[in-house]
Structure formats: structure tokens, C-alpha cells
Amino acid sequence: MENAFKEKRDLIFAFKELRLQGMETEEEPIKEVPEGLFIKCKYCGESYTKDELQNNLYLCPHCSHHEPIGAYKRLEMVLDKDSFKEINKDMHSNDPLNFPGYQKKLQKQEEKCGIKEALVTGTGTIDGIKTAIGVMDSRFLMASMSAALGEKLTLLIELAEKEHLPLIIFTASGGARMQEGIFSLMQMVKTAQAIKRFSDSGGLYIAYLTHPTTGGVSASFATLGDITLAEPDALIGFAGQRVIEQTIGQKLPQGFQLAEYLQEHGFVDHIVSRKEMKKTLSLLLRLHQGGQEK
Amino acid sequence: MIEIEKKIEAIEQELAELKTAEDSEYKKVRERQLINNKEELMQAMKKLSPTDKVAVARHKDRPNVSEYIEEMFEEFFELKGDHYFGEDESILGGLAFFHGIPVTVIGQKKGKTLEENLRCNFGMPNPEGYRKALRLMKQAEKFKRPIITLIDTPGAYPGIDAEARGQSEAIARNLAEMSALEVPIIAVIIGEGNSGGALALAVANSVLMLENSIYCILSPEGFASILWKDASRSKEACEIMKLTAQDLLGFGMIDAIIPEPLGGAHRDKKAAIKAAEAVIYQELEKYRALSAAELREQRYHKFRSMGQ
Ligand SMILES: [Zn+2]
Secondary structure, three states: OHHHHHHHHHHHHHHHHHHHHOOOOOOOOOOOOOOOOEEEOOOOOOEEEHHHHHOOOOEOOOOOOEOOOOHHHHHHHHOOOOOOEEEOOOOOOOOOOOOOOHHHHHHHHHHHHOOOOOEEEEEEEEOOEEEEEEEEOOOOHHHOEOHHHHHHHHHHHHHHHHOOOOEEEEEEEOOEOHHHHHHHHHHHHHHHHHHHHHHHOOOOEEEEEEEEEEHHHHOOHHHOOOEEEEOOOOEEEOOOHHHHHHHHOOOOOOOOOEHHHHHHOOOOOEEOOHHHHHHHHHHHHHHOOOOOOO | OOHHHHHHHHHHHHHHHHHHOOOOHHHHHHHHHHHHHHHHHHHHHHHOOHHHHHHHHOOOOOOOHHHHHHHHOEEEEEOOOOOOOOOOOOEEEEEEEEOOEEEEEEEEOOOOOHHHHHHOHHHOOOHHHHHHHHHHHHHHHHOOOOEEEEEEEOOOOOOHHHHHOOHHHHHHHHHHHHOOOOOOEEEEEEEEEEHHHHHOOOOOOEEEEEOOOEEEOOOHHHHHHHHHOOHHHHHHHHHHOOOEHHHHHHOOOOOEEEOOOOOOHHHOHHHHHHHHHHHHHHHHHHHHOOOHHHHHHHHHHHHHOOOO
8 A cells, every 4th residue: 555655646646757857848738628628737748627736726627736827717716606805916026127028928827827826825724714825826937036026925925914914815826037146135134034923923823835836935935834735745945956957956755845745844834735725724714713811 | 267357368468578578669569558458347247237247156266155254253162063963074063252252154056176166066066965954943943143144055965864854844934934034144155046045044134245245046057957958058047037135136136245455355355255244244233223123024024025
């Protein structure tokens, strides 16, 4: 039994190698698949239709591989119906370095993804419990950290502190927004210190790490949760794999920097599949209600 | 060495050779010509390009943290290890007197000789380095000592073990904890300040940069490789990244620039360190006058407003 599990895991790891090679690029191409047509899973090689994928929370019906999903789709899966109230929807990058070609790139991303930044924030309820929630969307420039993204997230954290709400952040990021240089870097401090204040005020912060959570995001708010959850086989790490390989001059071990690896090394409380996502968050919120008053 | 310096050195060499040559009309004319050329180059050194500055910031003879500690502080007492996992020589830290005031000083060290380079991992800290720094900073807070950090790193180490031991968490923790410390923190970028690996020591009340140091999201080589998939375009990256002290002061990302001797700190180490000492002392006195709560607020609001 254990062996069978191990075999499956090795197989999944092997498939993942494929995906990791495509990391560190800025954009993950979104392939629009026509209805009814078969899609071949990159990991197990089996085929399924778009409908089958949608009806299965965007998990491969055969191997349960978690396909990336957009922020609104995630919110729909997690929050009670119609409970989401979005804030700061129109915040967008103002190109602080006047970086050549960047404005145009942003425009294209907005048209493609239907959002102005790689993060959607607001409040909603999970089984009736109100929470502040932010979801990063890796379709938009690999959800790299822009000044606008850092500001938007900080405003969410401040709202949670002010209204004494729990805070849930679904992280995903390829790292820094190169085109914003130092402005991107400083968002690490801005968000980390906001989390610290929120935490010192007694607020509960659940970090839910999804594929990929790397670079400046993993080295700031993503790793500061009271409770850290991760989606199965999400890539989580500070340095990019290509950079590490070049630095140490050797191949990386199988499964390196995946959620399971992070858990083995003591940085993730639970790996939670999308099917258990709402249930788990609901339980955690309930477990944090009614703490002893001073 | 930067291009201009190479040219100056060539001129100086020729001048020295001429000196021993027999007197002649040619010698006189040539000497005058060379002296003029040198003067022009010295003038040009006042306006180094960002690419030149990157070279100066990485210069092998640029004063490093050990030299600063030696020159600026008295009775340095080193403290080692994170007391959880290990010791990381790429971060040097300890206690010392600065102008008679007990302080905690923490700096990143690349090493000068190959042996030192290897021991210091070329200035790329592992998680235990950051955790050691945090341990020392928390102690500083407990004993109400100001903290001075000296930053010089190509970045946090990108390695298997560093990831396994939580490089991300170590950096994130430092950012969060530093933001709430109740003692003055003065951070000085003395050479390279690359990425989160530098930032993890730079959440300070006052962030200072030496005139020719650089502070950026990652190395120009890494930048070019990620953005254009071509590390050889690093020169182009230098010019576009806005990584000089002058750029960053303009953006409000740093608080002051420490002037360097003409051509760079390596050309007159003592003068460079003296200039740094004067500005650090001035900033320290400013922040020593604030209460614990004021220190926290000033630091918090400074970073809160960046990129707002
Ligand atoms: Zn599959």
C-alpha cells in the first residue's frame, strides 16, 4: 500500500519536472480550449473535456493534478454564494520607473485576464463567518509583486485589523515585478510589517500557498501566516530553480521546492486539496472563535 | 576595475616612464598632454555611469565590513551563530562602542581572499545568517542598544540547503520583526545591496547609501536573464534599473548619500570610512532622541508610504 503511494508520488514528481522548466518566465500562456474538445493532462497523459475539468474544481479527473485557476473562480469556490464584497477593484500599476514597454504589457494583461492587477481583495463569508480575503492570480504577469499589488494587499490587511476580521491570503507569484525595480522590492517590507501589526493585534492570518509561490512574495507575507496551508504540488521557494542549478552546478533533487517538500522540512502545516479547501478554512475559522477574554 | 581607472593607471605608468627618460621637447609636450588627459579623466570620475558604479560597488578593494568595524568601532566583540542550527560567516555581528555608545553592529561580508570568499560564501547568507542577525537585533532591543547594519551582498544564497531550511521564512521574519523593534536602526549600503538578501537587514529608521553603492531588486545579470533571457545584456540592465544612490534618493527609498573619495571608496579607504562614520553618527543622534514608540512609527510609516 505504502509502496503504491510512493510510486504514484514519484510519477507525479517526474511529471512535474516538465512544468518547472517553464517557470521563471513572466507569463503563463492561457490556452482557451473549445467546449467539448479533449484536453490531455500534462501530468498523467489522460484526456478530459473542459466540462469535466470545470465540474471537478479544475483538478484533472484522473490524477487530481491542480490546474491553476483565476482569482474570481477561487473566491466562488471558497466563499458563501454572493457574499463577496470587493475592495479597491480599480487599483493598478502606475509604472513608477517609466519602464519601456511596460504600460503596453499591463494593458494586454488586463484585456486578457479581466483584472487590473494580479490580486483580488475584499470580504466575504465562509459558512457564515466573515473574513477578509485576498487571492493572487498567476495568469496576470505571473502575479509578480508590483507596488500596486503591495499597496492593495496592505489595504486589505489594514481593513482586517480595523474590523477585527480573520485574514486569508491565497498566494501565488513568480517573484518581483522586474519593471518596477526597487518599488517592487520595498513591497516586501510594506506587506510583512502590515502582517506583523495585524498579528500583534491578535488577528488570525491563514496563508494558503498555491502554485507558484516564490521570490519576494514567499520571502514576505506568504511565510508569515499563523497557519500555513498549501495546495498539492505547488512550487514554493525563494530562489528560482534555474538560478539554483546554475549556482550549485548540479541537478536538483526530485520534488524539490514542492509543497510536500516544504511540509517535510517543517514550513507547511497542511497540504489541502481544492476539494477540502472550503471545509478546512471553515473549520479553522470556527476554531478561532470565542477565544478566552482577558 | 572600471574603464576610467584603467586609463588613468596607463597614464600614470607612462608618466613614470617618461620621468626616467632623457629631457627632450617630446617629453615636455607628452607630459603636458598626459597630465591634461588625466585631469579630464578625473573630472569624468565625478559622473560615473550606473554601469561604472556597479563595477565600483563590487571592487575587490572596496572597504568591507571588517574594515569598517576596525576603523569606526571600538572593542568589537563578535557574537556567533543563530543558536538553532549554525554559524554563517557571511554575516558578521557583535557588540561594540560607537562614539562611546554601546551598539549592535551587523554586516555582510564577501571576503577578500579566495579562502575568505569560500568561508563567507561570497557574501550570500544562508537562513542561519539572517536568524543570527535577528537574534542579535532582538538582544539589542532588550538591552536598548541602537543597531547599525552594513550591507554588502550579491543576494541571499540560492542553494538547496538554504531552501530546505527556509530562506524565504528567514528573510520574511527579519522584515516583520525589524519593523517593530524599539531601538534606532541605521542601515548603510556599503557595496552591493541586492534583493531580499539585502533588504532583510535594511528595515531601518535611516537607510544610507555610499555614493557609488547600488541597491536593487536583484543583480543586473539576474535582471537581464529574467526579463530578456540574456544575462549578457547586464550593462543595459544597469542603465535601466535605477539602482544608483542618486536615483534611489530621488524616489525616497533611502534617506541620505554618503560621499566617496573621487573614483570610489577603494581609492582612499580611510577617507571613505570617515565620511560614513560622520553621517552614521549624525543619523544615530537624530534617532536616539526619539522614544521607542516614535522609532517604530517613523520606521513603519516610511516603508508604508513606498509605492503608495
Ligand atoms: Zn492528470
